[in-house]
Amino acid sequence: MRVIFLCLAIPGKIIKIEKGFATIDYSGEQRKASTELVDVEPGDYVIVQAQFVIQKIPEKEALEAIKVWQKR
């Protein structure tokens, strides 16, 4: 897919936090990100940039956003 837009992100769900790093699930694929910028806890839906959690996102909104991207 050729990117024709400037900004994009998909929310993930924090499944655990250890030593300042969250493990985040993206529909089965997991990534790690620092929690230095935002106070978060397991179960939170978040946006990650440059391996940092940068923003919490309400669960209802996150689930809808994930659904939109899964349809693409």
Place this chain on the structure above:
Amino acid sequence: MAEEMSAERYFLKYAYPCSLVLVDMGEITDKKRKELEKKLLNNEPIDRTELEEIFTAAFRRLKEIAKEMKKDYWDLEVIKEYFFGEKHNDFIDKQDGMYAEFSPTIRGLCKVHKAEVVEKREDILTVKYGSIARNVFATLVPNVKVGDKVTVHWAFAIEKVD
């Protein structure tokens, strides 16, 4: 600031957070992103064609604004009108193109915000705009101080403003 920033550098400062998003999306390699970052941080020349190829949608919108302003789309004033003059935010509010598929929180990150620095620790700034306080990176504005006004795009403070 003694010398005026080039249009290429001004554009890339604002687009820098998006280069990270493009890597996450697999649209550009991290090697390519790091090359852009190096040019940006080390004041090396930045290639226009390369930017236009990477940030296609931004340049479609810049061309629209340039036409309205009767200027070239690489005119610094046009690029300033886009990012700082809030034309970019207007496109997001209108849910232009792919913005239609973004949820409200993500659209909020896409927007450029004018914020005040309320705390600084090493390379992280706490900034405030409206009722929102957030932590962002000072990578692009290493010399800002508490009390300074900055623009914020995604998780980065972009430039010091008056």
